[in-house]
Amino acid sequence: MSKTIVEKIIQLHSDEEVKAGKIVWMKIDIRTARDFGGPNVVKNIEKYYPNEQLPDKQNIFFTFDTVAPAKTIPYANSQQICREFAKKNGIKVFDVDAGIGTHILMETGLARPGRTLVGTDSHFNILGAVGAFGQGMGDQDIAFAFRTGKTWFEVPETIKINLKGKFSYPTTGKDLVLYILKKIGSKGALGKCIEYYGECLKDLSFAEYITLCSMMTEMGGIVSFPEPNQNVKNFLIERTGENPEFIYADKDAKYCDEIVIDVNDLQPQIACPPKPDNVKDVEILKGLKIGSVFVGSCTNGRIEDIRDVAEILKGKKVAKEIMLRIVPATKEVYGQMLKENLVQILYDAGAIISNPGCGGCASGQIGMTGKGEVQISTSNRNFTGKQGAGKTYLASPITAAFAALKGEL
Amino acid sequence: MKKKMKIQGKIWLIIDKDKNLINDIDTDMIFHNKYLAITDIEKMGQYTFDNLEGWKDFSSKAKTGDLVIVGKNFGSGSSRQQAVDCFASLGIQAILAESFGAIYKRNAINSGLPILQIKEIDLQRFNQREEIEINLVDGSTNSKYLVIEPFSKVQKDIYQAGNLFKFGKI
Structure with missing residues (x-):
């Protein structure tokens, strides 16, 4: 059966037949928690899985990025709870000096096309920029994923957005995503994915791909996939040391909606x-x-x-x-x-x-x-x-x- | 213990000054990021809606067993579980919304707090603090002016088990 990008990625991680609208169990490649949410992840694991081993530990990470370094005692305590748990369990921590977790996942090459990654950050869908399925989740979901390496997920429908025309300086990827948001609204992609196509994508920097994907959350969406360009490929080659194997949608994949947005000569x-x-x-x-x-x-x-x-x-x-x-x-x-x-x-x-x-x-x-x-x-x-x-x-x-x-x- | 699939309670219509259900209530309006260091559920309730215009005193008015009715895209924004747990902390029995933010929906389902999607509501027919009854299995209510979506299978299974951890097989 023909599939969209998200259906294909989830299919690669599930034993069940994947189709939009269906709830399936899927494997999660990389699981993370940050200083917001992290202490409750630890609390849930200690409560429900006391003294149990976490599987595939080399793919579990803590990233402290929200209040870095901690400016109050409660935040400092939260980070310390995560550090001690990480030490006990042999989990790597990207500490308060490192920066934003999702960005570190891209810089280190852990986020790459077709992978599934979750964390306690609602902008995890930013990882769509490298063709990965990134999903922000609450601390119970993440605790469960830490212990089991999997999650249940309702396979999202996908909207296909064709961007028509080109724009240039001083208009950037940020202006583009704000304009898309204006057109489709805060509920425009509620519970759905987006695939972006269009010639203006060719000129965007990798940073602009990140910007475009990050504001999927503000559209209510799950994760978006702009068709990869040369800048994205170059970034991935540099960071992963291999040629990226992007997941592309099938030609006759089923979309719940197809929208054309004219961005020709878009202004800031x-x-x-x-x-x-x-x-x-x-x-x-x-x-x-x-x-x-x-x-x-x-x-x-x-x-x-x-x-x-x-x-x-x-x-x-x-x-x-x-x-x-x-x-x-x-x-x-x-x-x-x-x-x-x-x-x-x-x-x-x-x-x-x-x-x-x-x-x-x-x-x-x-x-x-x-x-x-x-x-x-x-x-x-x-x-x-x-x-x-x-x-x-x-x-x-x-x-x-x-x-x-x-x-x- | 089998959880009850029929619930009843007094409603809070979360409305603005024009008497419309408020849309796009995000997690910072429900449970502001300045309280995120709080990890104890008992302490969360007092901050519920304390950044939502017109509803900042909600936590002092809400009673155990109440039902909360809100507009579209409820719980958009961040992934914080506290925005769900704060309602459990107050003893809120269920949240009914015209639609939910995707992460919020998962968080509520996983923690076993009944959240219900409204298919149709005629707001004029309801009074603040009126008591209503809802059947979680088939989505029926005691009013023909309120129709809701029944629980999905995963939602029902997790609700019956208590939460995701008790339900999930390793």
């Missing part, structure tokens, strides 16, 4: 508070006064994103009273910033640069907004209260950098 987009799908052209909001800017998160914390910002700020200063905060996604990105002298450029421009991690999203690794503060953020959620008491607008690193420079959009 911005999501206004309080919802990620409340998207407008940046042009419409031109002149909006801002107080702070955040660049980072799993959506836009790659070296390419930070290069975009540094290029705009090089030799200049951010506007008076503007707070610009930059958080690299991982230690590797941070190291690259140092090598390329970007830390110096951004420091000279007046930026605050923090150690790697989830940054503004997770209860303020790098501070929160105050009431009345207007923030431009490159992250993925602007819900009321999520990043503080102020108002958060979501945009690309380029839009964010220009805003920092001018103090307004």
Whole structure:
């Protein structure tokens, strides 16, 4: 029977016949937990499987990325619970210096096409960027997967999205995903997968693939698969040392919907508070006064994103009273910033640069907004209260950098 | 012990000032990320909806056995289990929504908290704190103005077992 990409990946991990709509048991290749959720994973394992061995331990990981390093005693305790459990069980920990777990899985080549990976991070579907099935899950699901190496899953239906036309600088992958979100809405992919096709994908960097896939969560979706381009292939060859074997959909695979979205000459987009799908052209909001800017998160914390910002700020200063905060996604990105002298450029421009991690999203690794503060953020959620008491607008690193420079959009 | 497949309780219609069921309630509105270091279920209930406009005092009003009725895409956002467990902590018997976020749905099913998908509801016909009855097996209710989807097989099996761990075979 013909299959979509998600049906094929799940089929490779299941003994049952896989078909959209059916609930099947599937094998999970890589299981992870982070400092949010992790302590409860440990608690559940100790309660329900005391003194039992975890199978396939070399494929279980802890990643501490949300509050790194811990800023309160409860968070420090949470991380310590995971560390001690990991030590006792011989599990590897990517500790508070390492950065965002999903990004580490890609950098280390653990995430690759056709694999199944789960973690306590709702943006695990970011791994669609390398053609893997990534799924964020709660701590009970993850505890169960740690012990059994499998999970039950309702095989999702897939929407096929054809992107028509091309766009160029200063429009980026972030603007593209915000525009898609505007078109299909926060429930547009509820419980479903997306396969993206279209010539504009060819020009996207690997970082832009990450951005595109990361905001699947904000569409309510399971995981998305943009047709891989040369940049994705190159990244995988470098990281895994082998030619990637991408999973492609069958020609006559069944989609629940097929949508064409015209992105020709797309202009920069911005999501206004309080919802990620409340998207407008940046042009419409031109002149909006801002107080702070955040660049980072799993959506836009790659070296390419930070290069975009540094290029705009090089030799200049951010506007008076503007707070610009930059958080690299991982230690590797941070190291690259140092090598390329970007830390110096951004420091000279007046930026605050923090150690790697989830940054503004997770209860303020790098501070929160105050009431009345207007923030431009490159992250993925602007819900009321999520990043503080102020108002958060979501945009690309380029839009964010220009805003920092001018103090307004 | 076999769990009951018929439940009854007083409803909380989670509505906005225009009296519509609120859509897109995300996990930060249900259980804000500032409380994520809390791992003890008993302590979670007090923070339920404390970042949801108009419902910040929910935890002091809710009673054991109550039913919660919400709009579309309930529980979107993060993967935190606390956003499910906080309702169990308050003794909420079931959550009825027009649709659920995908991760939220799994978390609730796995923990054995009945979540029910609403097929049809005529909101005008219901009063806040009215008592309703629901049959989890066939989705029928004691009102013709509320129709829900029955439990799926996995959901029923996990609910009957108590939770995913008690149900799941290794």
